[in-house]
Amino acid sequence: MIYLDYNATTPIDKLVLEKMTPYLKDFYSNPSSVYRFAQESKRAIENARSYVADLISADPEEVIFTSGGTEADNFAIKGRAFFYQDKGNHIITSKIEHHAVLKSCEFLKKIGFEITYLDVDKYGIIDLNQLEESIRNDTVLVSIMYANNEVGSIQPIKNISKICNKNGIIFHTDAVQALGKIDISVKDLNVDLLSISSHKIYGPKGVGALYVKKGVKLIPLHHGGGQERNMRAGTENVPGIVGFGEACRISKEELKEQEKKIRLLRDKLEEGIKQKIPDIKVNGHHDKRLYNTLNICFKYIEGESILINLDFEGICTSSGSACTSGSLEPSHVLLSMGIPHELSHGSLRFSLGKFNTMRDIDRVLEVLPLIIEKLRKISPFWQKKYG
Amino acid sequence: MLWKEWLVMSSVYTDKVLDYFRNPRNMGKMENPNGVGKVGNAVCGDVMFIYVKIEGNVITDCTFETFGCVAAIATSSALTEMAKGRTLDDALTISNKDVADKLDGLPPLKMHCSLLAEEGLKSAVEDYHKNNSQTK
Numbered sequence: 001m002i003y004l005d006y007n008a009t010t011p012i013d014k015l016v017l018e019k020m021t022p023y024l025k026d027f028y029s030n031p032s033s034v035y036r037f038a039q040e041s042k043r044a045i046e047n048a049r050s051y052v053a054d055l056i057s058a059d060p061e062e063v064i065f066t067s068g069g070t071e072a073d074n075f076a077i078k079g080r081a082f083f084y085q086d087k088g089n090h091i092i093t094s095k096i097e098h099h100a101v102l103k104s105c106e107f108l109k110k111i112g113f114e115i116t117y118l119d120v121d122k123y124g125i126i127d128l129n130q131l132e133e134s135i136r137n138d139t140v141l142v143s144i145m146y147a148n149n150e151v152g153s154i155q156p157i158k159n160i161s162k163i164c165n166k167n168g169i170i171f172h173t174d175a176v177q178a179l180g181k182i183d184i185s186v187k188d189l190n191v192d193l194l195s196i197s198s199h200k201i202y203g204p205k206g207v208g209a210l211y212v213k214k215g216v217k218l219i220p221l222h223h224g225g226g227q228e229r230n231m232r233a234g235t236e237n238v239p240g241i242v243g244f245g246e247a248c249r250i251s252k253e254e255l256k257e258q259e260k261k262i263r264l265l266r267d268k269l270e271e272g273i274k275q276k277i278p279d280i281k282v283n284g285h286h287d288k289r290l291y292n293t294l295n296i297c298f299k300y301i302e303g304e305s306i307l308i309n310l311d312f313e314g315i316c317t318s319s320g321s322a323c324t325s326g327s328l329e330p331s332h333v334l335l336s337m338g339i340p341h342e343l344s345h346g347s348l349r350f351s352l353g354k355f356n357t358m359r360d361i362d363r364v365l366e367v368l369p370l371i372i373e374k375l376r377k378i379s380p381f382w383q384k385k386y387g
Numbered sequence: 388m389l390w391k392e393w394l395v396m397s398s399v400y401t402d403k404v405l406d407y408f409r410n411p412r413n414m415g416k417m418e419n420p421n422g423v424g425k426v427g428n429a430v431c432g433d434v435m436f437i438y439v440k441i442e443g444n445v446i447t448d449c450t451f452e453t454f455g456c457v458a459a460i461a462t463s464s465a466l467t468e469m470a471k472g473r474t475l476d477d478a479l480t481i482s483n484k485d486v487a488d489k490l491d492g493l494p495p496l497k498m499h500c501s502l503l504a505e506e507g508l509k510s511a512v513e514d515y516h517k518n519n520s521q522t523k
Contacts, residue, residue: 294416302432304456305408308400321432321456330432344427378414378460380436380452381429 002315002360005290006200006353007149007177012243019246020204023239031236032225041238048245055248056175056194057185058211064228064306065241069176069197071221073100073143075210075232076172076193076275079218080141081108088138094126095119095336096153097145100195101174102332106141118144123285124153131160135167142171146178146194150320150333150349151284152293152386154182161190168310169314170216175202176200176208180251181259181290192216198240202354203247207240254354263291265361266271269350270294275371281343283334294350295320297343298372300381307349315364320347389450400457401491407461413450420450422515424507433459433500437466437507441515444474451507458497465489466504475512481505 003011029038031045046060053060066072081091095104095117105115116134118126126144135142142164147154158260164171172193179200186194193216197208203360212218212231224233232282270282279299298306303319310317320331321344329335339347350364376382417438427434436464449470451463464484465482469479485502487493493501512522 300413302455302459305460308405308408308457340430341432345429345432378411378452379454380416380425380434381454 002356002363003317004350004352004356004360004364005318007351008318009199009205010202010353011355013247014023015250016243017160017244020239020243023242027238031238032227033349039350039375041236044242045238047234048248051245051249051252052196053186054180054210055252056196056211057187059214061229062211062214064210064212064231065236065244066208066210066232067196067206067237068199069098069174070100070208072176072195072197072210073098073172073174074104074209075218075221076195077101077104077141077143078108078173079134079221080170080172080193081113082219083120083217084140084250088136088140089113090116090139091141091143092116092118092131092134092139093143094120094145094155096124096148096150096333097143098149098174098176101143101145123288124148124151124283124333124340125285125288126155126160128156128159128163132163134337135163135169139167139169142169143283144171144173146173146175146184147182147290148284148333149177150331151337152177152290152351153284154178154288154290157189157191164192165190168298177290180247180255181292183255186211186213193218198203198244198247201247201251203239205244207237209244231237258354259291262354262356265356265358266292266294266350266352268358268360269352269364272361273368276365276369281339283337283339283347292352294352295334296348296350297339298346299343299347300346300370300379301372301375303347305375306346306371309375312367313363313367313371315367318349318351320349321345393513398502399457400461400494403489404458404461404473404493407490408457408466411451411464411466412461413471414452415450416452417448417450420511422511422518423511424510426507426510427455427459429454429502432456433503434459435463435503437463437511439470439508439511441475441516444476446470446473446475446478449508449511454495455500458493458500461490461502462486462493462501462504463507466508470502470508475515478487479494479509479512481508 031041049060170192176197179196194211199205222233281297285293303321334344420438421441424437436452449467483505486501
Protein backbone atom coordinates (compact mmCIF):
# COMPACT_ATOMS: atom_id res chain seq x y z
CA MET A 1 0.00 0.00 0.00
CA ILE A 2 1.13 3.53 -0.77
CA TYR A 3 -0.26 5.99 1.76
CA LEU A 4 -0.53 9.57 0.49
CA ASP A 5 -3.17 10.92 2.85
CA TYR A 6 -1.07 12.26 5.74
CA ASN A 7 -3.27 15.36 6.10
CA ALA A 8 -6.12 13.02 7.03
CA THR A 9 -4.05 11.14 9.58
CA THR A 10 -0.58 9.69 10.03
CA PRO A 11 0.63 6.24 11.03
CA ILE A 12 1.90 6.11 14.59
CA ASP A 13 5.64 6.36 15.08
CA LYS A 14 7.12 3.17 16.57
CA LEU A 15 8.85 5.12 19.33
CA VAL A 16 5.54 6.76 20.23
CA LEU A 17 3.81 3.42 20.54
CA GLU A 18 6.63 2.08 22.71
CA LYS A 19 6.37 5.06 25.01
CA MET A 20 2.60 4.63 25.33
CA THR A 21 2.44 0.90 25.99
CA PRO A 22 3.33 0.97 29.74
CA TYR A 23 0.51 3.46 30.30
CA LEU A 24 -1.96 1.13 28.63
CA LYS A 25 -0.71 -1.91 30.53
CA ASP A 26 0.97 -1.19 33.83
CA PHE A 27 0.39 2.40 34.89
CA TYR A 28 -3.38 2.37 34.75
CA SER A 29 -3.86 4.57 37.78
CA ASN A 30 -6.06 7.63 37.70
CA PRO A 31 -3.71 10.62 37.78
CA SER A 32 -6.06 12.37 40.22
CA SER A 33 -5.66 9.64 42.86
CA VAL A 34 -3.43 10.42 45.84
CA TYR A 35 -1.43 7.21 46.41
CA ARG A 36 2.11 6.94 45.12
CA PHE A 37 1.10 4.56 42.29
CA ALA A 38 -0.89 7.41 40.77
CA GLN A 39 2.04 9.77 40.84
CA GLU A 40 3.65 8.04 37.86
CA SER A 41 0.64 8.85 35.64
CA LYS A 42 0.56 12.40 36.87
CA ARG A 43 4.27 12.79 36.24
CA ALA A 44 3.94 11.31 32.74
CA ILE A 45 1.24 13.84 31.83
CA GLU A 46 3.34 16.77 32.97
CA ASN A 47 6.33 15.40 31.15
CA ALA A 48 4.31 15.16 27.95
CA ARG A 49 2.96 18.66 28.51
CA SER A 50 6.46 20.07 28.53
CA TYR A 51 7.29 18.35 25.21
CA VAL A 52 4.11 19.70 23.61
CA ALA A 53 4.84 23.18 24.97
CA ASP A 54 8.42 22.96 23.77
CA LEU A 55 7.41 22.21 20.17
CA ILE A 56 5.39 25.45 19.96
CA SER A 57 7.63 27.50 22.28
CA ALA A 58 4.93 27.85 24.92
CA ASP A 59 5.07 27.46 28.68
CA PRO A 60 3.76 24.07 29.83
CA GLU A 61 1.06 25.75 31.90
CA GLU A 62 -0.33 27.29 28.71
CA VAL A 63 -1.14 23.85 27.24
CA ILE A 64 -4.54 22.26 27.92
CA PHE A 65 -4.99 18.71 26.69
CA THR A 66 -8.16 17.93 24.76
CA SER A 67 -9.57 14.98 22.83
CA GLY A 68 -8.15 16.36 19.60
CA GLY A 69 -8.14 19.25 17.16
CA THR A 70 -11.91 19.44 16.90
CA GLU A 71 -12.34 19.84 20.64
CA ALA A 72 -9.55 22.39 20.77
CA ASP A 73 -11.29 24.45 18.06
CA ASN A 74 -14.67 24.15 19.76
CA PHE A 75 -13.14 25.07 23.10
CA ALA A 76 -11.33 28.13 21.74
CA ILE A 77 -14.32 29.49 19.84
CA LYS A 78 -17.24 28.67 22.13
CA GLY A 79 -15.17 29.11 25.29
CA ARG A 80 -14.16 32.57 24.16
CA ALA A 81 -17.59 33.53 22.83
CA PHE A 82 -19.33 32.52 26.05
CA PHE A 83 -16.79 34.30 28.22
CA TYR A 84 -17.24 37.59 26.41
CA GLN A 85 -20.91 37.38 25.62
CA ASP A 86 -21.75 40.65 27.34
CA LYS A 87 -18.86 42.55 25.80
CA GLY A 88 -19.75 41.70 22.23
CA ASN A 89 -20.98 38.95 19.98
CA HIS A 90 -19.14 39.38 16.71
CA ILE A 91 -16.65 36.79 15.45
CA ILE A 92 -14.46 36.92 12.36
CA THR A 93 -13.29 33.77 10.61
CA SER A 94 -12.56 32.70 7.02
CA LYS A 95 -14.48 30.76 4.40
CA ILE A 96 -11.87 28.01 4.18
CA GLU A 97 -11.70 26.92 7.82
CA HIS A 98 -12.00 23.31 8.92
CA HIS A 99 -15.55 22.26 9.76
CA ALA A 100 -14.63 22.19 13.46
CA VAL A 101 -14.35 25.99 13.25
CA LEU A 102 -17.07 26.65 10.68
CA LYS A 103 -19.71 24.54 12.43
CA SER A 104 -18.81 25.99 15.83
CA CYS A 105 -19.41 29.44 14.34
CA GLU A 106 -22.66 28.28 12.72
CA PHE A 107 -23.82 27.05 16.12
CA LEU A 108 -22.97 30.38 17.74
CA LYS A 109 -24.84 32.18 14.98
CA LYS A 110 -27.93 30.19 15.84
CA ILE A 111 -27.80 31.43 19.41
CA GLY A 112 -27.34 35.07 18.54
CA PHE A 113 -23.72 35.68 17.55
CA GLU A 114 -22.78 37.42 14.34
CA ILE A 115 -20.13 35.87 12.13
CA THR A 116 -18.09 37.49 9.36
CA TYR A 117 -16.52 35.04 6.92
CA LEU A 118 -13.46 36.49 5.20
CA ASP A 119 -12.94 35.70 1.53
CA VAL A 120 -9.76 34.14 0.18
CA ASP A 121 -7.96 34.86 -3.08
CA LYS A 122 -7.32 32.28 -5.81
CA TYR A 123 -4.43 30.91 -3.75
CA GLY A 124 -6.59 30.37 -0.68
CA ILE A 125 -5.13 33.24 1.32
CA ILE A 126 -7.10 35.91 3.19
CA ASP A 127 -6.89 39.65 2.56
CA LEU A 128 -5.53 41.58 5.56
CA ASN A 129 -7.36 44.74 4.48
CA GLN A 130 -10.66 42.91 4.53
CA LEU A 131 -9.80 41.67 8.02
CA GLU A 132 -9.11 45.20 9.27
CA GLU A 133 -12.29 46.48 7.68
CA SER A 134 -14.34 43.72 9.27
CA ILE A 135 -13.27 44.50 12.82
CA ARG A 136 -16.02 46.13 14.88
CA ASN A 137 -16.32 47.43 18.44
CA ASP A 138 -18.11 44.27 19.43
CA THR A 139 -15.66 41.82 17.79
CA VAL A 140 -14.52 39.37 20.46
CA LEU A 141 -12.61 36.78 18.45
CA VAL A 142 -10.76 36.28 15.19
CA SER A 143 -10.22 32.65 14.17
CA ILE A 144 -8.06 31.98 11.09
CA MET A 145 -6.38 28.66 10.37
CA TYR A 146 -2.60 28.50 10.08
CA ALA A 147 -2.43 26.11 7.12
CA ASN A 148 -5.30 24.68 5.14
CA ASN A 149 -5.85 20.92 5.18
CA GLU A 150 -7.07 20.64 1.59
CA VAL A 151 -4.79 22.87 -0.46
CA GLY A 152 -2.11 23.61 2.14
CA SER A 153 -2.30 27.40 1.82
CA ILE A 154 -0.50 29.17 4.66
CA GLN A 155 -2.01 32.32 6.14
CA PRO A 156 0.00 35.38 7.22
CA ILE A 157 -0.50 34.53 10.89
CA LYS A 158 1.99 37.05 12.25
CA ASN A 159 0.33 39.91 10.38
CA ILE A 160 -3.12 38.77 11.47
CA SER A 161 -2.01 38.68 15.08
CA LYS A 162 -0.55 42.20 14.77
CA ILE A 163 -3.91 43.49 13.54
CA CYS A 164 -5.78 41.68 16.31
CA ASN A 165 -3.35 42.93 18.92
CA LYS A 166 -3.63 46.51 17.75
CA ASN A 167 -7.39 46.25 18.13
CA GLY A 168 -7.30 44.34 21.40
CA ILE A 169 -9.01 41.28 19.94
CA ILE A 170 -8.25 37.71 20.90
CA PHE A 171 -6.81 35.68 18.00
CA HIS A 172 -7.24 31.93 17.62
CA THR A 173 -5.52 29.87 14.98
CA ASP A 174 -6.24 26.27 14.06
CA ALA A 175 -2.69 24.99 13.60
CA VAL A 176 -3.60 21.31 13.29
CA GLN A 177 -2.06 20.99 9.80
CA ALA A 178 0.83 23.33 10.50
CA LEU A 179 2.13 21.45 13.53
CA GLY A 180 5.13 19.30 12.75
CA LYS A 181 5.51 20.91 9.33
CA ILE A 182 6.08 24.56 10.20
CA ASP A 183 8.34 25.66 13.04
CA ILE A 184 5.68 27.22 15.28
CA SER A 185 6.52 29.66 18.04
CA VAL A 186 3.48 31.07 19.80
CA LYS A 187 5.74 33.69 21.37
CA ASP A 188 6.96 34.86 18.00
CA LEU A 189 3.52 34.70 16.39
CA ASN A 190 1.94 36.34 19.42
CA VAL A 191 -1.30 34.36 19.08
CA ASP A 192 -3.71 33.93 22.01
CA LEU A 193 -5.19 30.52 21.23
CA LEU A 194 -3.79 27.75 19.05
CA SER A 195 -5.28 24.31 18.32
CA ILE A 196 -3.11 21.26 17.69
CA SER A 197 -3.67 17.54 17.26
CA SER A 198 -1.59 14.46 17.91
CA HIS A 199 -2.58 12.14 15.08
CA LYS A 200 -1.33 14.50 12.38
CA ILE A 201 2.21 14.23 13.70
CA TYR A 202 2.60 10.44 14.07
CA GLY A 203 0.95 10.37 17.50
CA PRO A 204 -2.19 8.51 18.57
CA LYS A 205 -5.73 9.59 17.72
CA GLY A 206 -8.07 11.02 20.35
CA VAL A 207 -5.71 13.57 21.83
CA GLY A 208 -4.81 17.16 21.08
CA ALA A 209 -4.32 20.42 22.88
CA LEU A 210 -5.30 24.04 23.02
CA TYR A 211 -2.60 26.57 23.71
CA VAL A 212 -4.07 29.32 25.88
CA LYS A 213 -1.82 32.31 26.38
CA LYS A 214 -1.39 33.36 29.99
CA GLY A 215 -4.13 35.76 30.98
CA VAL A 216 -6.59 34.71 28.25
CA LYS A 217 -9.88 33.61 29.78
CA LEU A 218 -12.22 30.95 28.47
CA ILE A 219 -15.35 29.23 29.72
CA PRO A 220 -14.72 25.46 29.85
CA LEU A 221 -16.78 23.19 27.60
CA HIS A 222 -16.62 20.19 29.92
CA HIS A 223 -17.80 20.42 33.50
CA GLY A 224 -16.89 17.85 36.11
CA GLY A 225 -13.64 17.13 37.90
CA GLY A 226 -10.82 19.60 38.33
CA GLN A 227 -8.46 18.21 35.68
CA GLU A 228 -6.37 20.55 33.51
CA ARG A 229 -6.59 23.34 36.09
CA ASN A 230 -10.40 23.23 36.05
CA MET A 231 -10.39 23.99 32.33
CA ARG A 232 -11.16 20.54 30.94
CA ALA A 233 -12.96 18.07 33.18
CA GLY A 234 -12.62 14.32 32.65
CA THR A 235 -10.03 11.72 33.57
CA GLU A 236 -6.99 12.32 31.42
CA ASN A 237 -6.27 10.10 28.41
CA VAL A 238 -2.92 9.18 29.93
CA PRO A 239 -1.53 6.87 27.19
CA GLY A 240 -2.78 9.29 24.52
CA ILE A 241 -1.18 12.27 26.20
CA VAL A 242 2.09 10.39 26.70
CA GLY A 243 2.05 9.46 23.00
CA PHE A 244 1.31 13.03 21.95
CA GLY A 245 4.21 14.27 24.07
CA GLU A 246 6.58 11.77 22.50
CA ALA A 247 5.31 12.63 19.01
CA CYS A 248 6.05 16.31 19.74
CA ARG A 249 9.52 15.48 21.02
CA ILE A 250 10.34 13.53 17.86
CA SER A 251 8.72 16.15 15.64
CA LYS A 252 10.95 18.88 17.04
CA GLU A 253 14.00 16.74 16.34
CA GLU A 254 12.97 15.82 12.80
CA LEU A 255 11.33 19.06 11.67
CA LYS A 256 14.07 20.29 9.34
CA GLU A 257 15.08 16.91 7.98
CA GLN A 258 11.44 15.94 7.28
CA GLU A 259 10.80 19.14 5.37
CA LYS A 260 13.78 18.59 3.13
CA LYS A 261 12.87 15.00 2.36
CA ILE A 262 9.14 15.43 1.91
CA ARG A 263 9.34 18.63 -0.12
CA LEU A 264 11.58 16.85 -2.60
CA LEU A 265 9.06 14.03 -3.01
CA ARG A 266 6.10 16.40 -3.33
CA ASP A 267 7.87 18.51 -5.94
CA LYS A 268 8.83 15.42 -7.89
CA LEU A 269 5.20 14.28 -7.84
CA GLU A 270 3.95 17.70 -8.91
CA GLU A 271 6.47 18.01 -11.74
CA GLY A 272 5.80 14.47 -12.91
CA ILE A 273 2.05 14.97 -13.06
CA LYS A 274 2.45 18.28 -14.90
CA GLN A 275 4.68 16.57 -17.45
CA LYS A 276 2.60 13.48 -17.98
CA ILE A 277 -1.00 14.68 -17.76
CA PRO A 278 -2.54 17.50 -19.79
CA ASP A 279 -5.43 19.74 -18.68
CA ILE A 280 -4.76 19.95 -14.96
CA LYS A 281 -4.73 22.78 -12.44
CA VAL A 282 -2.56 22.79 -9.34
CA ASN A 283 -4.44 24.48 -6.50
CA GLY A 284 -2.95 26.77 -3.92
CA HIS A 285 0.04 29.08 -3.85
CA HIS A 286 3.39 27.92 -5.19
CA ASP A 287 5.36 28.92 -2.07
CA LYS A 288 2.82 29.84 0.60
CA ARG A 289 1.77 26.23 0.79
CA LEU A 290 2.57 23.27 3.04
CA TYR A 291 5.52 21.39 1.59
CA ASN A 292 3.73 18.04 1.83
CA THR A 293 0.45 18.95 0.13
CA LEU A 294 -0.47 18.72 -3.54
CA ASN A 295 -4.03 19.45 -4.60
CA ILE A 296 -4.82 19.09 -8.29
CA CYS A 297 -7.94 19.43 -10.41
CA PHE A 298 -8.11 17.07 -13.36
CA LYS A 299 -10.39 18.57 -15.98
CA TYR A 300 -13.30 16.61 -17.52
CA ILE A 301 -13.42 13.91 -14.83
CA GLU A 302 -14.59 13.50 -11.26
CA GLY A 303 -12.43 13.09 -8.17
CA GLU A 304 -14.04 10.10 -6.52
CA SER A 305 -13.60 8.07 -9.71
CA ILE A 306 -9.88 8.85 -9.67
CA LEU A 307 -9.63 8.10 -5.96
CA ILE A 308 -11.30 4.69 -6.23
CA ASN A 309 -9.15 3.75 -9.21
CA LEU A 310 -6.03 4.69 -7.25
CA ASP A 311 -7.38 2.64 -4.36
CA PHE A 312 -7.52 -0.40 -6.64
CA GLU A 313 -3.79 0.18 -7.19
CA GLY A 314 -3.26 0.34 -3.43
CA ILE A 315 -2.76 4.10 -3.38
CA CYS A 316 -4.60 6.13 -0.71
CA THR A 317 -5.54 9.74 -1.49
CA SER A 318 -8.53 12.02 -0.95
CA SER A 319 -10.71 14.31 -3.01
CA GLY A 320 -12.75 17.47 -2.64
CA SER A 321 -15.50 16.25 -4.94
CA ALA A 322 -19.09 16.32 -3.75
CA CYS A 323 -19.19 12.54 -3.66
CA THR A 324 -16.42 12.28 -1.14
CA SER A 325 -17.65 15.15 1.02
CA GLY A 326 -20.89 13.28 1.73
CA SER A 327 -22.95 16.16 0.34
CA LEU A 328 -23.91 17.40 -3.09
CA GLU A 329 -21.52 20.35 -2.96
CA PRO A 330 -17.83 20.05 -3.73
CA SER A 331 -15.19 21.34 -1.30
CA HIS A 332 -16.00 24.71 0.26
CA VAL A 333 -12.30 25.50 0.16
CA LEU A 334 -11.95 25.11 -3.61
CA LEU A 335 -15.21 26.97 -4.28
CA SER A 336 -14.05 29.84 -2.02
CA MET A 337 -10.87 30.06 -4.08
CA GLY A 338 -13.04 30.74 -7.11
CA ILE A 339 -12.57 27.34 -8.71
CA PRO A 340 -15.74 26.49 -10.67
CA HIS A 341 -17.95 23.64 -9.51
CA GLU A 342 -17.23 21.33 -12.44
CA LEU A 343 -13.48 21.70 -11.89
CA SER A 344 -13.74 21.31 -8.11
CA HIS A 345 -15.50 17.97 -8.60
CA GLY A 346 -12.31 16.73 -10.27
CA SER A 347 -9.94 17.53 -7.43
CA LEU A 348 -7.52 15.12 -5.84
CA ARG A 349 -5.32 15.69 -2.80
CA PHE A 350 -1.99 14.02 -2.23
CA SER A 351 -0.54 14.68 1.20
CA LEU A 352 2.85 13.17 1.90
CA GLY A 353 4.62 12.21 5.07
CA LYS A 354 7.85 10.95 6.51
CA PHE A 355 7.37 7.31 5.58
CA ASN A 356 6.96 7.99 1.85
CA THR A 357 9.76 7.12 -0.55
CA MET A 358 10.76 8.03 -4.10
CA ARG A 359 9.47 4.60 -5.11
CA ASP A 360 5.98 5.59 -3.96
CA ILE A 361 6.10 8.66 -6.16
CA ASP A 362 7.38 6.71 -9.15
CA ARG A 363 4.54 4.24 -8.77
CA VAL A 364 1.92 7.00 -8.67
CA LEU A 365 3.46 8.61 -11.75
CA GLU A 366 3.26 5.23 -13.46
CA VAL A 367 -0.42 4.48 -12.81
CA LEU A 368 -2.07 7.89 -12.49
CA PRO A 369 -1.73 8.92 -16.16
CA LEU A 370 -3.38 5.64 -17.20
CA ILE A 371 -6.24 6.15 -14.75
CA ILE A 372 -6.83 9.72 -15.89
CA GLU A 373 -6.77 8.64 -19.53
CA LYS A 374 -9.22 5.82 -18.90
CA LEU A 375 -11.68 8.10 -17.11
CA ARG A 376 -11.37 10.82 -19.70
CA LYS A 377 -12.20 8.28 -22.40
CA ILE A 378 -15.50 7.70 -20.60
CA SER A 379 -16.19 11.42 -20.20
CA PRO A 380 -18.40 13.23 -22.73
CA PHE A 381 -16.47 16.48 -22.14
CA TRP A 382 -13.13 14.99 -23.06
CA GLN A 383 -14.60 13.54 -26.26
CA LYS A 384 -15.98 16.92 -27.14
CA LYS A 385 -12.58 18.45 -26.83
CA TYR A 386 -10.39 15.77 -28.38
CA GLY A 387 -12.78 13.23 -29.94
CA MET B 388 -31.08 10.40 12.35
CA LEU B 389 -31.43 6.81 13.41
CA TRP B 390 -28.25 4.87 14.12
CA LYS B 391 -29.18 2.33 11.43
CA GLU B 392 -29.82 5.05 8.84
CA TRP B 393 -26.51 6.65 9.71
CA LEU B 394 -24.68 3.38 9.19
CA VAL B 395 -26.35 2.92 5.81
CA MET B 396 -25.55 6.53 4.85
CA SER B 397 -21.88 5.92 5.33
CA SER B 398 -21.97 2.58 3.50
CA VAL B 399 -19.64 1.81 0.64
CA TYR B 400 -20.05 0.44 -2.86
CA THR B 401 -21.06 -3.15 -3.60
CA ASP B 402 -18.69 -5.40 -5.55
CA LYS B 403 -21.06 -5.16 -8.53
CA VAL B 404 -20.85 -1.36 -8.56
CA LEU B 405 -17.07 -1.51 -8.42
CA ASP B 406 -16.99 -4.13 -11.16
CA TYR B 407 -19.09 -2.01 -13.54
CA PHE B 408 -16.96 0.98 -12.66
CA ARG B 409 -13.69 -0.80 -13.33
CA ASN B 410 -14.84 -2.66 -16.40
CA PRO B 411 -17.49 -0.45 -17.93
CA ARG B 412 -19.61 -2.23 -20.50
CA ASN B 413 -20.78 -0.38 -23.63
CA MET B 414 -18.57 2.59 -22.98
CA GLY B 415 -18.02 5.31 -25.56
CA LYS B 416 -19.61 7.49 -28.16
CA MET B 417 -21.76 5.74 -30.80
CA GLU B 418 -21.36 6.29 -34.53
CA ASN B 419 -24.67 7.37 -36.09
CA PRO B 420 -27.01 6.77 -33.17
CA ASN B 421 -30.78 7.02 -33.65
CA GLY B 422 -31.17 8.87 -30.41
CA VAL B 423 -29.04 10.56 -27.78
CA GLY B 424 -30.07 11.39 -24.21
CA LYS B 425 -28.05 14.10 -22.51
CA VAL B 426 -28.87 14.46 -18.83
CA GLY B 427 -27.30 15.90 -15.69
CA ASN B 428 -25.30 18.98 -14.95
CA ALA B 429 -21.54 19.44 -14.66
CA VAL B 430 -22.05 21.87 -11.76
CA CYS B 431 -23.63 19.03 -9.77
CA GLY B 432 -20.88 16.68 -10.83
CA ASP B 433 -22.80 14.16 -12.96
CA VAL B 434 -23.41 14.24 -16.71
CA MET B 435 -24.53 11.25 -18.79
CA PHE B 436 -24.85 10.86 -22.53
CA ILE B 437 -26.85 7.75 -23.47
CA TYR B 438 -26.73 6.67 -27.13
CA VAL B 439 -29.25 4.25 -28.68
CA LYS B 440 -29.46 2.41 -31.96
CA ILE B 441 -33.00 1.34 -32.77
CA GLU B 442 -34.07 -1.13 -35.42
CA GLY B 443 -37.78 -1.67 -35.87
CA ASN B 444 -39.05 -1.29 -32.37
CA VAL B 445 -36.03 -2.74 -30.61
CA ILE B 446 -32.95 -1.14 -29.00
CA THR B 447 -30.18 -3.07 -30.73
CA ASP B 448 -27.31 -1.12 -29.27
CA CYS B 449 -26.84 1.25 -26.37
CA THR B 450 -23.66 3.00 -25.21
CA PHE B 451 -22.78 5.76 -22.75
CA GLU B 452 -20.37 8.53 -21.89
CA THR B 453 -20.30 9.77 -18.30
CA PHE B 454 -18.65 12.52 -16.33
CA GLY B 455 -19.14 11.65 -12.70
CA CYS B 456 -18.43 9.52 -9.70
CA VAL B 457 -18.12 5.75 -9.38
CA ALA B 458 -21.90 5.34 -9.04
CA ALA B 459 -22.62 7.52 -12.06
CA ILE B 460 -20.29 5.48 -14.27
CA ALA B 461 -21.53 2.12 -12.91
CA THR B 462 -25.24 2.98 -13.24
CA SER B 463 -24.91 4.28 -16.78
CA SER B 464 -23.00 1.18 -17.81
CA ALA B 465 -25.52 -1.14 -16.13
CA LEU B 466 -28.37 0.71 -17.78
CA THR B 467 -26.95 0.22 -21.27
CA GLU B 468 -26.81 -3.53 -20.66
CA MET B 469 -30.38 -3.56 -19.43
CA ALA B 470 -31.67 -1.54 -22.37
CA LYS B 471 -30.07 -3.61 -25.12
CA GLY B 472 -32.41 -6.01 -26.87
CA ARG B 473 -35.57 -4.58 -25.36
CA THR B 474 -38.50 -3.09 -27.22
CA LEU B 475 -38.95 0.64 -26.75
CA ASP B 476 -42.03 0.28 -24.56
CA ASP B 477 -40.31 -2.30 -22.44
CA ALA B 478 -37.13 -0.25 -22.11
CA LEU B 479 -39.10 2.72 -20.86
CA THR B 480 -40.28 0.67 -17.89
CA ILE B 481 -36.71 0.42 -16.55
CA SER B 482 -36.77 2.34 -13.27
CA ASN B 483 -33.92 3.75 -11.27
CA LYS B 484 -34.58 1.08 -8.67
CA ASP B 485 -34.14 -1.63 -11.33
CA VAL B 486 -30.74 -0.17 -12.18
CA ALA B 487 -29.73 0.02 -8.52
CA ASP B 488 -30.94 -3.56 -7.98
CA LYS B 489 -28.84 -4.81 -10.89
CA LEU B 490 -25.84 -3.40 -9.01
CA ASP B 491 -26.91 -5.02 -5.71
CA GLY B 492 -27.90 -1.60 -4.42
CA LEU B 493 -26.40 1.86 -4.10
CA PRO B 494 -25.55 4.01 -1.07
CA PRO B 495 -28.53 6.33 -0.37
CA LEU B 496 -26.57 9.43 -1.31
CA LYS B 497 -25.94 7.90 -4.74
CA MET B 498 -29.49 6.91 -5.65
CA HIS B 499 -29.74 10.08 -7.74
CA CYS B 500 -27.16 8.55 -10.10
CA SER B 501 -29.51 5.69 -10.93
CA LEU B 502 -32.29 8.22 -11.49
CA LEU B 503 -30.04 10.04 -13.93
CA ALA B 504 -29.46 6.76 -15.80
CA GLU B 505 -33.22 6.12 -16.05
CA GLU B 506 -33.78 9.66 -17.30
CA GLY B 507 -30.90 9.32 -19.74
CA LEU B 508 -32.49 6.36 -21.49
CA LYS B 509 -35.92 8.02 -21.56
CA SER B 510 -34.39 11.12 -23.03
CA ALA B 511 -32.54 9.07 -25.68
CA VAL B 512 -35.80 7.35 -26.73
CA GLU B 513 -37.54 10.71 -26.82
CA ASP B 514 -34.77 12.01 -29.05
CA TYR B 515 -35.29 9.02 -31.34
CA HIS B 516 -39.02 9.75 -31.62
CA LYS B 517 -38.27 13.37 -32.35
CA ASN B 518 -35.77 12.48 -35.08
CA ASN B 519 -38.21 9.95 -36.48
CA SER B 520 -41.16 12.32 -36.72
CA GLN B 521 -38.97 14.87 -38.45
CA THR B 522 -37.86 12.44 -41.14
CA LYS B 523 -41.41 11.25 -41.86
